[in-house]
Amino acid sequence: MSDFDTLGLRPELNAALKEAGLTSPTPIQSQAIPLATEGHDILGLAQTGTGKTLAFGLPLISHLLDMPERPAAKTAKALILAPTRELVNQIAENLRAMTQKTKLRVTVVVGGQSINKQIHQLQRGTDVLVATPGRLIDLMDRRAVDLGQVRHLVLDEADQMLDMGFIHALRRIAPKLGTPRQTMLFSATMPKQMEELSRAYLTNPKKVQVSPPGKAADKITQSVHFLGNKADKQVKLREILSKDMDALTLVFSRTKHGAEKLMKGLVADGFNAASIHGNKSQGQRDRAIKAFRDGTITVLVATDVAARGIDIPGVEYVINYDLPDVPDNYVHRIGRTARAGREGEAIAFCTPDEADLLRQIEKLMKIAIPVGSGEPPTDPVARKPQPRGRGRGPAQAARPEGQKPKSKSRGRRRSRSRQAA
Structure with missing residues (x-):
């Protein structure tokens, strides 16, 4: 019996964890998984490398396994937003490892890849859509995706999404999502704008914090x-x-x-x-x-x-x-x-x-x-x-990559954000 067995996960998830050689949850996983499995909104504060993906991914998969009906064309049951292509791909890889023996489908949409291919993939519908905000907006503008069936929203590395100017994309995406829904927001830092974001998107969230913001890993x-x-x-x-x-x-x-x-x-x-x-x-x-x-x-x-x-x-x-x-x-x-x-x-x-x-x-x-x-x-x-x-x-x-010039218009800022994704 592994320590994950005590967190209330479904048997197939415990089996997938054992197959992956994972026996002991990290602190963020121990705290977040039971609360998220109960359906609470989650505000998670933890540095990178602490296992945040499985902290939101395992309860998300558990909920979706309780929803066996196939997704309709162009729809998704869950949406995970992350700021960069690399992070989106990493999240999807981890989720697929946990769902490979289930019928759940994980679909990735990011910039830098064929949008026509992504439109074709979305035509079938998906259980989990993992996306960068810029490319998702492009697909919404083409009416290639319907977010009205989304009942689970995850914002990962939300602080960096704000740094990269994706707040405007979030404001366009959020009204299109289904309700009621569970929302989980994970961030390594908690600036003032992040507090405002959490108030706008979370309902009576449970706060999970495993290390003070700004603290590096002990090792x-x-x-x-x-x-x-x-x-x-x-x-x-x-x-x-x-x-x-x-x-x-x-x-x-x-x-x-x-x-x-x-x-x-x-x-x-x-x-x-x-x-x-x-x-x-x-x-x-x-x-x-x-x-x-x-x-x-x-x-x-x-x-x-x-x-x-x-x-x-x-x-x-x-x-x-x-x-x-x-x-x-x-x-x-x-x-x-x-x-x-x-x-x-x-x-x-x-x-x-x-x-x-x-x-x-x-x-x-x-x-x-x-x-x-x-x-x-x-x-x-x-x-x-x-x-x-x-x-x-x-x-x-010498302007750092991702930093937007102050003299540009808001429209130009959106454009730069989409390109970064």
Whole structure:
């Protein structure tokens, strides 16, 4: 008997868990599954890598197994929204592992793939529709999907959906959903806008929180290296990578251009590297992640937008080559290691113009990250991030991927969000 047997799941789900080698639920699963199985709306706060997918997926599947009738054409019984293609694919993969011996159908719709093929798949109807908001809106506009039969809604990584501007898409999608319905919202952080979102979409929710927002996994060893400039970063990165050439290492760059340039430089120096970012096609991103998962590629250079859905237990190192402009993203990034109960190491590089970004990260996490090498800058001026600029040129090119220019219209913002999905 496994610990999952005590959570009130259906026998076929317990059998699927055992077949997958899962015997003990994570804290978020132990708390959320019984409440969600009872039909409560759920507000779940947990860092990445804590097992959130099964926390909402298992009770969702259990409810759907109690609804044996086949879905009508173009309809879905449950809708799961996630901000990136990689995360959507990861969720669907986990759900299919749990439903492979049932008649439940899981359908994925994301940007970067043939919309005509997705229209054809939806024509049959589906039990679970896993989607990025942008592509779902496109399908709604083409009248290829009817959301009126949806009785279960899941918003996963909802904080990042807000960061990417998907709030407008959510406002269009929500009125089309069936009622009454169960809604589950999962997020790694709880900014003020997230509180407003939960009030708008959840009814008397049960709050489940397994770690304070901004707290990294206990099994992650962190360090920061203070460096003088970009050239020093390149030297330090190669020094670290050379110490363990076979270790799976995820390297974060702030921009798409920076990620691609860094990857090409590593390949030229003999490292087995690939990159994923918003300028890559979905096929290229999928192949890079598969090669990384298989160990064919050992260094994956990524941006924040592309990497949220990476769930690979074997990642040993996460290197923040560039510190993120948003402190919460640091927690998301380093959460790519130490997954599934393993240990991992998170290494950050900090140049003088990033000192204030580091200060904000440490303030959020309420810790001082141990120094790996170098000396923290003492000049107060050096602690201030350099201005990005507003005109055309290098400052504009350095805008982080996914960040929307303030001067654009709301319509343009929607368009950028759809492209990101």
